[in-house]
Amino acid sequence: FKGEFSFLSNFHPHPIVYEGITFPSSEHAFQAAKTLDMNERQRIAALATPGKAKYAGKRVKLRENWNAIRVQIMTDILRIKFSDKTLKESLISTGERPLIEGNTWNDTFWGVCRGKGENNLGKILELIRSER
Secondary structure (H helix, E strand, C coil), rough: CCCCHHHHCCCCEEEEEECCCEEEHHHHHHHHHHHCCHHHHHHCCCCCCHHHHHHHHCCCCCCCCHHHHHHHHHHHHHHCCCHHHHHHHHHHCCCCCCCEECCCCCCCCCCEEEEEECHHHHHHHHHHHHCC
């Protein structure tokens, strides 16, 4: 998500409180949620950029059931992000258009790359948009 829709990106800077920790972006919160180690979560929260958080999230000890719960955790985190009135209004203003997280880094779980992908991030955003 870029340009006028950059607010939809998990890299968009917007502090959220998730499980008692304040994170600078939803990307930070999601990457930290991959582990149950509170020290690791705090370390990720303190990282300067969402990119650094994403990199750190690839190196944590994953929760035992991570793949089974990751979509629900992303949904929970994005509900927190879009509980902000201004962001929610911006999300609603996207109307009924499909929200597609297009990418070039082969993420076909959260987005779409070269026309292929599940677009789970887009589906979650559409769900939250419908929860007016």
